[in-house]
Amino acid sequence: MRYALLAxxxxxxxxxxxxxxxxxxxxxxxxxxxNVGQIYTTLGRLERDGLVRxxxxxxxxxxxKRVYELSDEGRTALANWMDAPVEGTRLKNEFFMxxxxxxxAGTDPGQLLDRQRGEYLQALRDLDTLALETEAESPARLxxxxxxxxxxxxxxxxxxxxxxxGDGLSRFRAxxxxxxxxxxxxxxxxxxxxxxxxxx
Amino acid sequence: MTAIAPVxxxxxxxxxxxxxGKGVQPMxxxxxxxxxxxxFVTDGVVIEAVRGVELSVAEGEFVAIMGPSGCGKSTLLHxxxxxxxxSRGEVFLxxxxxxxxxxxxxxxxxxxxxxxxxxxxxxxxxxSAADNVELAGLLSGAxxxxxxxxxxxxxxxxxxxxxxxxxxxxxxxxxxxxxxxxRALVNRPAILLADEPTGNLDSESTREVLNxxxxxxxxxxxxxLVTHDARVASAADRVIHMRDxxxxxxxxxxxxxxxxxxxxxxxxxxx
Numbered sequence: 001m002r003y004a005l006l007a008x009x010x011x012x013x014x015x016x017x018x019x020x021x022x023x024x025x026x027x028x029x030x031x032x033x034x035n036v037g038q039i040y041t042t043l044g045r046l047e048r049d050g051l052v053r054x055x056x057x058x059x060x061x062x063x064x065k066r067v068y069e070l071s072d073e074g075r076t077a078l079a080n081w082m083d084a085p086v087e088g089t090r091l092k093n094e095f096f097m098x099x100x101x102x103x104x105a106g107t108d109p110g111q112l113l114d115r116q117r118g119e120y121l122q123a124l125r126d127l128d129t130l131a132l133e134t135e136a137e138s139p140a141r142l143x144x145x146x147x148x149x150x151x152x153x154x155x156x157x158x159x160x161x162x163x164x165x166g167d168g169l170s171r172f173r174a175x176x177x178x179x180x181x182x183x184x185x186x187x188x189x190x191x192x193x194x195x196x197x198x199x200x
Numbered sequence: 201m202t203a204i205a206p207v208x209x210x211x212x213x214x215x216x217x218x219x220x221g222k223g224v225q226p227m228x229x230x231x232x233x234x235x236x237x238x239x240f241v242t243d244g245v246v247i248e249a250v251r252g253v254e255l256s257v258a259e260g261e262f263v264a265i266m267g268p269s270g271c272g273k274s275t276l277l278h279x280x281x282x283x284x285x286x287s288r289g290e291v292f293l294x295x296x297x298x299x300x301x302x303x304x305x306x307x308x309x310x311x312x313x314x315x316x317x318x319x320x321x322x323x324x325x326x327x328s329a330a331d332n333v334e335l336a337g338l339l340s341g342a343x344x345x346x347x348x349x350x351x352x353x354x355x356x357x358x359x360x361x362x363x364x365x366x367x368x369x370x371x372x373x374x375x376x377x378x379x380x381x382x383r384a385l386v387n388r389p390a391i392l393l394a395d396e397p398t399g400n401l402d403s404e405s406t407r408e409v410l411n412x413x414x415x416x417x418x419x420x421x422x423x424x425l426v427t428h429d430a431r432v433a434s435a436a437d438r439v440i441h442m443r444d445x446x447x448x449x450x451x452x453x454x455x456x457x458x459x460x461x462x463x464x465x466x467x468x469x470x471x
Contacts, residue, residue, distance in 0.1 A: 113449070122457065
């Protein structure tokens, strides 16, 4: 939320409550509901870091209001964030770990692939339904379409994994068997290349 | 793009009551394949496109067969619809063995009981959209007045009334596929077979055609679709994964999972 607030303040100084409303106009329904307290907490941190300044403004007959504005450092921080491309690889894939370790754990890698494919297909259906429930002009639609394209790539990757498993004695299975060999070889003092591969 | 009218349920209700009239048990298998295989010989080399497939599709079920190109899924679909003959195995349509029928009988049965939708629409280019659909009705033996009445109902349901008089080449891809869908459904087939029906459509038309298939599915139409596209497959109730001529996995897809947190799970709230 930090950079969103910096960007909203780049337009001009304003109050916490207006920031909350502007934020919601931009991000609903993508972002979960926020309360004004979260806005003030984030503004407090930004001020502590010197990216935002604030001052009290007197109001007749009502409590004082605090108005926030962007500092030069804040403007620079925002520009730096905008200018830096987002990291290309976003694959933090727990499934990869499961697949490599499946044979060791006594799980059939084929079934593992099947279950994961089912989960991805269900997620695709859920997102497609969500897209229908979301206005076509909403920025949320772009986010949903992006997520669906990622899922389609994930499914293609599962196909690649399956092809590798299908290539006779697969590399994944080989890793599993060579782990047993490692123990046996350790006992005999041998050190064939299979052990090196396991260690990598 | 023309807006799509909701699907007319009365057409499908009528189709189902017709089914009951024939004494068919509800939820019976509409189509069943046992030990299905198909081999081709090319330059002396035998290629086994389909190897021992077992398949049962229940009445009202929407099944997608998914796999890469060359996995045998289109060959399988063609065998199910009688456009090709198996080398081994049996095909039953509503419990009746059909693969052993002679060509003439199979062709007559197919016109009434099997609707086909193809990737490249396969419409007749010098006939209007309306005539394409009515011709399919006439070929199955319906009188012209009946073929026309059904065609009008389908065009109303599919949002095609305004393009009825145009030839296919004057229509968008999405419109052509809707005409092809109307043609496939005009004889109220027991089963709709779709071969990569969105393979030649843009993203928005794909969504449109998938919605229509899901609407007809909701009204009880049995559908078997083959595709390499996971998004298309995810519209089905059951997805069968096919590779090298065999079924290698199967998954069921639910209609409603909680989507309330789905959107916010897609963004990085830390930024």
